[in-house]
Amino acid sequence: MIISKSDARALALEHRNRINRLSHSQKSIIIIDKIKNLDVYKKASIVAIYYPIRNEVDLRELLYDNKTFLFPRTYKNFQMDFIKVDDKTIWERNKFGIFEPQNGIIINEGIDLMLIPCLAKNNSNLRLGYGAGFYDRFLFKHNVDFKVGILMDDLTYNFIGEDFDIKLDLFISN
Template identity: 40%
Template sequence: MDSKSDLRKKAKCIRKSLSIAEKSKIAIEKIRGNTLYIPAKNVLIYYPLRYELNLLALLDDEKNFYLPRVCGENLQICPFKKGDKLVASSFNICEPCSNFINPRNLDLVVVPALMADKSGFRLGYGGGFYDRFLVENNTVKTILPIAKELIVEELPHEEFDIKIDEIIPV
């Protein structure tokens, strides 16, 4: 089995070859029909990096949306709506400026990933931010929309890696 580092490089190459705009549209449609998303009132999404699925059209839905902000080794959860100001973080990720909330209020987390496997494990960027967040907030439901080309049979995973409730292939 390839190392996580090798898999990250491979995933980044694959993502560059995909039609992210088309995959994003499909992801939004599938999320809107998802049984975990439909009843959720408070949803954590992510601001897309280059070659990531852009899910910001979900902001048109009648829900309360939140974006993560990195604080040390943890994620803070901040309210976000269209037009809110964002600033570039030390990781060059757009983050909200608003005050953070108690993450226990979240109903659903839309998790980003470089790759996923058929068992529900994901390969992130290696910082462990989402894994730490999900360990502390283990009752919140999670979904992961991801290009079919980035889903593999099995990924290497550690005991601290968190399984996603539902992978949404696009």
């Protein structure tokens, strides 16, 4: 049965909100281990990740690896840039409650690997996010070598994608 993206989003959020703190930590460790074992991660020098919200997989342990890490900074027009972070980065919450880097070099090209938060996916490798389209807009304009959707659990729903949805190369869950 085909369901709407909004119904799939509601089901995925309900599922993820039921995950307790211990299970969340254990699942995040498993997912981080899977990422670290990917050849594309081992070879990558510039990796875009995200600051976790709403029980998303927390990837910040990856920051200890010897790579250049980028985090998104969003704007009112549903656009975003990726900012190189380091120990001098100043973080501030945006209107969605997500911490974003307020200083640093913008790097939107030459990204080897982008790890993208997902609520769920469909069988066509389309990501289900929160619905604002930040990542789809970014990926339409910028070439990223490899795009990986990060799911807490392997949630697949039969929803129809839209013309602007960008397919991901791989999904990782626990």
